[in-house]
Amino acid sequence: MLRRAAALLTTTAAMLAGLAVTPASAHTYSIISGHTVTVRSGPATTYGSKGSVTGGQRVAIACTVRGQSVTGPYGTTDVWDYIHLEGYISDAFVYTGVSGPVGPPCGSDQLHWDPSEMRLGVDQPGTRRLYNEMKAKPAWNLRGGDAHFAGIYVNKPGEHGEGRALDYWMDIDRPAEFQAGWNIANFMKDNARSYGVQTVIWNDKVWLASNPNAGWQEYDEIGNCGDSSKRCKHNDHVHISQNWAGAVLKTTHWM
Structure with missing residues (x-):
């Protein structure tokens, strides 16, 4: 056709x-x-x-x-x-430019990375539920309640503006949080397929679903954020973004 x-x-x-x-x-x-x-x-x-x-x-x-x-x-x-x-x-x-499907099958665990191209200004359901799961783990919720929730930041550009990225406060200068931050980051990397995770940034390192076999790579805080502050290095929060399938609850973990 x-x-x-x-x-x-x-x-x-x-x-x-x-x-x-x-x-x-x-x-x-x-x-x-x-x-x-x-x-x-x-x-x-x-x-x-x-x-x-x-x-x-x-x-x-x-x-x-x-x-x-x-x-x-x-x-x-x-x-x-x-x-x-x-x-x-x-x-x-x-x-779409092609006659067949352009997305992964719904309910699959296909690893992929979706660039952001819209400003939607609303939280996506999978991203909100991902945060709720994180908060529910005592080993990851060292401050209690919602104190770790930095935000989904739908007023920002990129995946945040599409409602499919969240930041989770963790401070590398607190030993327990430094370790918990790495536990979170590695869990999200290792379970990226089922959760639909596409980017994880923590402690000046980044993992990308677009190049998963590279593992943790150095994060370019100057090029991506503009300076070498603790915030730009992601030394005070873990950043997690999802592909669209994960963000709308259409990967294996959510279905």
């Missing part, structure tokens, strides 16, 4: 190649102009409506499933996309 422009095929291939080890899945894509598409609770037109998206609107595709075949302006497909609005839309009306 010829559904997309050749120029977008080239662009998509270049973006995937740039990640080298694991693919980016979601980015964001546009609804095809001239169409209003119902966001549904399941992958068929018989499922209930959860709202709609309109032509030109950008959506993040978290994951994909096979469902009812739907005919759109470029042909027919049974691919349905679970988007950041927490519902399914037919891929027949999404301008």
Whole structure:
């Protein structure tokens, strides 16, 4: 089925190649102009409506499933996309650049990294639940209550602004927190597939799902944050961000 422009095929291939080890899945894509598409609770037109998206609107595709075949302006497909609005839309009306799925299967543990391209200003459910799980572990909640919660910071750019990154106060100058911070960081790295974690930063080190075999790498606090302060080095907080599948509860841990 010829559904997309050749120029977008080239662009998509270049973006995937740039990640080298694991693919980016979601980015964001546009609804095809001239169409209003119902966001549904399941992958068929018989499922209930959860709202709609309109032509030109950008959506993040978290994951994909096979469902009812739907005919759109470029042909027919049974691919349905679970988007950041927490519902399914037919891929027949999404301008992705390829004829097949662009996201991982919903409910999988596929390791990937999704760049941030939108400012949404809302917490994502998987990110909030990730924090709640962290807080519930006594060995990680040394200060009690919500005292470790630095925030999801939806007013910031990047993954924070999409609501799928959180910061968790830990201070390297407190020996117990220094060790707990590394316990958290290693747990998130080791369980990145099931939780949908894509970036972990702690104690001036970074792990990226886009290059997982590199392990912990030196973090460029100047290039990424602007200075060598304790905050920029991530010596006073652990930073954790999720891919879109993890952020909307569509990886193995959440399903």
